[in-house]
Amino acid sequence: MLLQLNTIQEIELLFYLTATILGIQLAIFFFYRYYKIRDERLPLNMILLLFGVFYLFFIFSDFILAINRLFILDPILTEIIYKFGYVSMLLSTISLLFFISIKEFSKIINTKIAKCLIIINVIPIIVVILLPSSELFTFLIVTIIISAILIYFLIFQIKLIKTSKGIIKNRLLLIFIGTDLNIISLFFVLEIIAEFYPLNILIFMGISLLMAGLIIVLLGVNSFPAFYELKWKENLLRLLIIDQKNHASLYSYDFSELKSKHEDYKRLFSGGITGIDSILSAITKTEGEKMNKIKQADSLILLEYGTRVPLQIAYALIVKEDLDSNRFFLKTIKNQFEAFYKEILSEVDSFIGSEEQLFGSFDLIIKGLLY
Amino acid sequence: MLFLEFPISGDIRLPLLIMEWILIITGFEICLIFLVRFFKQEKTLRNLQDVGYFSIIFGFSLMSFFYIIGNYFVPDDIVSPFLIWRSGSARALFLSLGYFSMTFFTVIFLLCIEKYCVFLFKRYVFTTIFSICAILFLIVFFIDIRMTQPIQYIFWISFSSFFVIYLIDFIKKLGKNRIFLISGVFLMIFGFLLTIDVAIVIFGLESRMIGVIIMLFSVVILSYFFLTLPPFSEFDWQDKIEALFLVNNAGICLYYNVFSERKDLMDENLISAAITSINIMLRELSETGEERNAISVLQKKGENVIIYQGQLVSGILYTSEELNFPKVLLKDYVDKFETLYHNILIKWDGVSDIFKPAEIMANDLFRK
8 A cells, every 4th residue: 555645755755766866877887887897807896796786785775665664554565675675785785795705805804704794694684584674683683783794894995995006095985985874874764763863854864875975986986997906016027018020029117126137138038939939839739829828937927919910019918926917907008009009000110120219108108007 | 727736746746756856867967977077178178068068957957856846845826925026826936946047057058059159140149139038037037926937938939949040050060970869859849848838738747747758868868969979169170170280399390281282381390480489489478387288379360370388299280260179189199199209209310200100190180
């Protein structure tokens, strides 16, 4: 049975509608950003997917609880919808915990706690399903467990922000502040709190906080960069861009203080890579296939090849460890180099001898990618 | 005579209110996109047309917001006296506020559009006409709050005449994507007609509901269309580009390209030297003391010279009209050239063959 709304309730519904529209757009935007870089398999980009899931459940729970309060009079139906709302809210926190439990974060926080909290989070779900939502016990269980998760999430946020640098740090800060505001807004609309205060005031405060949080998160997720693994930069040693046709090095960049053993290292490297590739192709009968990784003692050479035909440009990144972030970084370098020098690359043969001068300005792009 | 009671009540009230609210939210979001786009551009390169689109959508959303208050939340009973008026109603007040916000923001829209384009015989013709309308509206508003609606009809009829001229001009210059504009405008007009009082009297409130849904689609289509469009006034900017020069700080011409066959220019080295002198003079004259990364425009009848001074190179663009978009491109071109040739420019040995790829870049950017 549907209830006729009074003016205040109608305005409340319109506020909720606004927050819901913003929330759904935000979730879609998270998914879209994740979809754009999903092929690179950077584990930390899961932040986009899992925050998208979080907001979907979160907004759904918020909206369904509001609809229940405003429209539904039938007690049985009310109880069922409350259960759906609370379960959805608890599922949203699970997606946050899934994000924290990514192996990569074990460097900054004990991820076993996140895994335990995922399991513990099942308890309030069971309690909500089995017990009436109006019971004080239900409220206490839900509040205590959600509070524990929030404290853990807050510690994680601080640690992650401290570890991050540059644009990603600013973006994460916005996303976390917005998310915290959104979670706080939930407490304003809990039925039991509402019994002690005028509901309308609390609800409007809660929705305002919710909308502010959503807008802040939207600012954060807008142009969110690829999220590389933590400390990936320390892993980089050297970059070389090679013209395989002329066996010449077009560009090189040292990420570390590593000194070359040979003075003519770049020429040697350029010729060496091309030679190794030819020999390997001959002995394995894989002509046409390109080598993409060479492991040598405690370092690794990741290789990418240019897409501009008939040019034969190889991009070699020497790293300490094989991280997905490094591969993605190399691909980004390739795309940037080909886009930036597209006019020059078509006439590269006529600039033999001036490569270092000509391509030296790529340093600026590399520095831009690093920070 | 409208046989409809306000505030709107009955079964259709809530669904209609929700749809109208979604339309407002969408409108506000879209107008914000235009505003952000405007502020994201560099100060000297900002195009007011984005502010114009922001104004018209913001005005429309604000008007719809006041309509919602007037139609759903306040009584329509005539009270005498009513606030500062001899008689009036709360609904009439909010509707008038809606009309006024739309009128006000339409004037801003016209001002932004007419800054770059001349419609009919003189610049700012429509802005002047609509400003007079807005003042008339205000006078009537203070005399009798219930008389603002007829004034609004006059306003909209005049605006339609402007819009038809604008649209014809616009469609002529568009390519394949004119279908988005035509369908968007058609849906907007059709949707709007379904929401006006006459349509509601004939078809009932259901027509208003359908009208709002159609308008929602139309707002999305039109916004997509305008967001992907270069500034209207500069559609045919490529026809107006005549020549490009790149000069280093010593006044030597590094590269030049004459795009217009009609263009008769003097020797490129003389031009380079002249521009360098002009640059030095401008620098001395400048009170801000800004030397680098500044755009100067030298204007004579039928001839414009845009100069962008980078760190190591100055770009000079000859155009037949003063346009904003080529300024953006010139800046991009010089910045890219400087980054590409940074090391070479610092110790250039006088061989200009190395700058050959600059031609490909220039053709990509400036040629049709």
